[in-house]
Amino acid sequence: MKLVIISGRSGSGKSSALHALEDEGYYCVDNIPVSILDQLPVTLTRTHSKAPAMAVSIDVRNVPGAMESFPNVLAQLRSQGIDCKVIFLDANINSLLMRYSATRRKHPLTNEQYSLAEAIECEKLLLGPVQSQADLRIDTSPLSVHQIRERVRKECADCSESGQKISLLFQSFGFKHGIPIDADFVFDVRCLPNPFWVESLRGHSGLEKPVQDFLSGDPDVMAMLDDIAGFVETWLPRFESGQRTYMTIAVGCTGGQHRSVYLTEMLGKRFPDLPNTIQVRHRELGSA
Template sequence: MNISNIFIITGQSGSGKSTALAAFEDAGYYCVDNLPVTLLPKFLEIPIEKDSHYKGLAFGMDLRERSFLMSYRSVFDELRQAGHRLEIIFLEADVATLTRRFSQTRRTHPLALGDKGVVDAINQERDELLALRNEDATRIIDSSSFNVHKLKKEISDLAADSCDGIRLKLAIVSFGFKYGIPEDADLMVDVRFLENPYFVPELKPHSGLSPAVRDFVLNGEGTRTFLTKYTDLLDFLIPMYQKEGKRYLTLAVGCTGGRHRSVAISTEIHNHLRGRFSDIRLLHRDIGQDE
């Protein structure tokens, strides 16, 4: 068994952790659910058979073990110092989705004790897991819009990629601030300081994919200087993220409506990076919206 492939499946109750763990098992991982986190180092000391066919390990850990939050960070740090590489997959969903799922399955939320209702339990769990989500998770998956099959596909792809070695997946996303910041953004830059083609009548109907809009944005005051400085920063930061074992990195570029400036700039950033990284995609989230 390749113990360098160790996944911790955690997150909110009802977000699909059991489905994710089953997907890892189907992908050839040895899976253990609800293992006390303090036992994890001892578990990893168990001798592995030489002819083991397992591709790695996956553990389900969450607030069902009430001491989890008090112990996980020291245990994970200990394992990293011992040379293990941990991937912490945090699953979540919005309150309405989680409430519906608990209603449909008639399961009891682990924090819905005494007179506490499901919604209060969901909110309490979300708050208690906030540090784990924001500071320790290497991948956050919002399953609100996922059915079982889509979530299994997402996890299966993740498990398959891990067997190919550490390969950073880069996503560059243009967006409009008026429609909200992308929740999975790791790095975000605001380009609303650039001159806006929206106020040029002949450019307003077109997106940042139009050559005329692109030229307007790129030839504006300060644009070239900004791109040089920002891409230099990315050239420095991204290898550092890779060195730390980060697998997914989302770069978000925002303007007011997500149709003009952010589209042109994110395309330029994509063009700069695609020669350096093989797994990179460009997404214009709000290009179809009206500004």
């Protein structure tokens, strides 16, 4: 079993890091008490036939004195054969002060005795036992939320046993029924030859061979297919690195029966390396 432990000062990006791993297929637990950390993997192995990759976050909200026991708990986990990776996130005090000012959240250590700056410094001391065990330390001061997520995702890419890439939905539709409100990109294919005007094809859809043969024989149709597929192939890695987990590509013709259906089907077959993350839907055919 593989376990990623994320810790660090409040405001350094722990929640963003944990969400990134959750999107990658990790079983995630936020703010777990150190005292039960070594029990959680055992519980999971009892309830799962194959223990999932797991990520937890540990912060200063633990009970007093819990952090001092972290090195021993970590050693116990590793003695059980659990592959542990400890990631410690931190940022300089100016960055942390600015983040708290922007979000207006309350630091867990602030009270009548501690100002925000004092609480941030005190937290660093309390987390010392965890930081000393870190396999990786990341200074998030210059990083955006998306950059933090991407850095953690890349560092833990080899740990996930069920990580998913972006999920693509190719959806056909008819413009006369309105554009899908959840579409990220809309391609208008009404400029292509329309099988509706061929009497023998009017009653068929883009899922049927007569229409497919008609459209596949037209060079403009194939050029449109190549252009849309090329756009997706070119920009998909950038969207994945930007932490997008879902994307809907909508292809529309007039009625959503012929041209858009055929092209959507063909697009779904252009990405054989993503068999588990491709969906094809035809809104006007009742399969949306």
